[in-house]
Amino acid sequence: MPSDPLLDKLKFDANGLVPIIVQDHANGEVLMMAFMNREAIEKTIATGKVHTYSRSRGRLALKGETSGHFQLVKEVRTDCDRDVVLFKVEQIVAACHEGYRSCFFRKYEKGASQWRTIAEKAFDPDKVYTK
Amino acid sequence: MPSDPLLDKLKFDANGLVPIIVQDHANGEVLMMAFMNREAIEKTIATGKVHTYSRSRGRLALKGETSGHFQLVKEVRTDCDRDVVLFKVEQIVAACHEGYRSCFFRKYEKGASQWRTIAEKAFDPDKVYTK
Numbered sequence: 001m002p003s004d005p006l007l008d009k010l011k012f013d014a015n016g017l018v019p020i021i022v023q024d025h026a027n028g029e030v031l032m033m034a035f036m037n038r039e040a041i042e043k044t045i046a047t048g049k050v051h052t053y054s055r056s057r058g059r060l061a062l063k064g065e066t067s068g069h070f071q072l073v074k075e076v077r078t079d080c081d082r083d084v085v086l087f088k089v090e091q092i093v094a095a096c097h098e099g100y101r102s103c104f105f106r107k108y109e110k111g112a113s114q115w116r117t118i119a120e121k122a123f124d125p126d127k128v129y130t131k
Numbered sequence: 132m133p134s135d136p137l138l139d140k141l142k143f144d145a146n147g148l149v150p151i152i153v154q155d156h157a158n159g160e161v162l163m164m165a166f167m168n169r170e171a172i173e174k175t176i177a178t179g180k181v182h183t184y185s186r187s188r189g190r191l192a193l194k195g196e197t198s199g200h201f202q203l204v205k206e207v208r209t210d211c212d213r214d215v216v217l218f219k220v221e222q223i224v225a226a227c228h229e230g231y232r233s234c235f236f237r238k239y240e241k242g243a244s245q246w247r248t249i250a251e252k253a254f255d256p257d258k259v260y261t262k
Contacts (some may be wrong), residue, residue: 005244008246009246019150021161027247028154032210033150033164040239044166045239076238076239078235078239079149082246084159089216096209103211104209104210104217106210107207108206108207109137110176110210113136114137115209
């Protein structure tokens, strides 16, 4: 695969990573935020499925590999500084490993003692992530 | 101001920062991504206007301080890991210092030699950012 000149223009940080945002292309919901290295971006574009770079595991991870809850890429954007990438996707079932469609299911309420969960689960993680 | 227990639950990185996403509350457009320290989050919540932490300048920055293009906070969310914060805002004029409503005005096109600008400018930066 020849080097992609558009990826040459991205600004990766000292660890070779860029923050990425995944957004539902249909309703605009922000689904998750993660990191990618250049290889993860190349693989995401080549396969049409979001691959992140897992900092804890130190390797690429196909989003949905275990659950089948893939993120199918519809559009790729970058920002003015070219140091963040936005993926608009078709989300299969749900993005969050806790069962919610979006990872951003907790809402701030002034004076509350806890962040309030404002979404219903789209699936049961205990049934999807079995050994 | 007493300490806010909800902010105690956020996970800041080794530099005391969390990535934040700013989204238009009306149409769901992702406007920008930035970083905040705890003080920036407290000030954002207290004033209702987004304050970021500028890593290059090493201090808080009121978004829109020069331009008047403030981001008025409508809702605050955090994700499953509580290490990213999402702000849904009313955006005055535009978020991007280059004049676009959203910082994500560049689109990836396979085989192109440049990221394609797909938005019209909402204001002229040369007129807004004068000395």
